[in-house]
Amino acid sequence: EVQLVESGGGLVQPGGSLRLSCVGSGFNFRSFWMSWVRQAPGKGLEWVANVRQDESEKYYVESVEGRFTISRDNAKNSLFLQMNSLTAEDTAMYYCVRDYGGYPPYDFWGQGTLVTVSS
Amino acid sequence: DIQMTQSPSSLSASVGDRITITCRASPGIRSDLGWFQQKPGKAPKRLIYGASSLESGVPSRFSGSGFGTDFTLTISSLQPEDFATYYCLQHHGYPRTFGQGTKVEI
Numbered sequence: 001e002v003q004l005v006e007s008g009g010g011l012v013q014p015g016g017s018l019r020l021s022c023v024g025s026g027f028n029f030r031s032f033w034m035s036w037v038r039q040a041p042g043k044g045l046e047w048v049a050n051v052r053q054d055e056s057e058k059y060y061v062e063s064v065e066g067r068f069t070i071s072r073d074n075a076k077n078s079l080f081l082q083m084n085s086l087t088a089e090d091t092a093m094y095y096c097v098r099d100y101g102g103y104p105p106y107d108f109w110g111q112g113t114l115v116t117v118s119s
Numbered sequence: 120d121i122q123m124t125q126s127p128s129s130l131s132a133s134v135g136d137r138i139t140i141t142c143r144a145s146p147g148i149r150s151d152l153g154w155f156q157q158k159p160g161k162a163p164k165r166l167i168y169g170a171s172s173l174e175s176g177v178p179s180r181f182s183g184s185g186f187g188t189d190f191t192l193t194i195s196s197l198q199p200e201d202f203a204t205y206y207c208l209q210h211h212g213y214p215r216t217f218g219q220g221t222k223v224e225i
Binding site: 035037044045046047050059060061062095100104105106107109110111112 | 161162164168169172208210213216220
């Protein structure tokens with residue numbers, strides 16, 4: 001059974017930093033691109049970033065470019081999102097999502113980790 | 120960026136109704152589109168991939184169609200468990216973009 005489990009969310013002050021983690025199991029993690037998707041309270045879904053299997057390609061939505069960094073550790077089946085210079089607009093549930101890997105993408109989602117940016 | 124325009128933003132329906140939700144892509148995205156269902160407090164669940172392929176385990180009352188710029192999600196006979204919010208997602212270009220969502224209510 002494919003599982004994605006996020007952690008690392010919490011309350012952080014504006015301008016602060018946070019690092020999210022996601023551990024995948026039940027599939028060959030190193031064979032898949034991986035993504036982060038977020039959802040602000042009461043709002044729609046927003047794709048944030050993704051990373052290729054070997055980290056040779058990374059893509060970001062413009063609003064986080066230069067502040068967020070996506071990375072992975074295939075030996076630990078882990079995906080990360082380093083978030084710096086956080087603002088209230090980054091307050092959201094952050095989901096880890098399986099992306100391309102020989103199957104149509106965005107098929108499996110974690111349950112999410114909540115990030116709240118507030119003073 | 121590829122713009123995904125989803126409509127309607129909400130709709131009221133009854134059990135047994137047939138409903139259709141549309142997404143328009145600009146520019147075109149071939150069939151690089153998925154449909155997702157989200158219930159309150161839960162992660163999204165993929166229903167349709169490749170614009171028209173039904174996810175394993177998803178009831179056959181759900182169907183998707185379209186290619187290029189115009190896409191539809193149809194629920195042929197609405198069931199109580201289908202009341203939720205639905206999103207389209209294009210994965211043809213970067214950044215990936217979702218439609219604004221359609222809340223299906225009683």
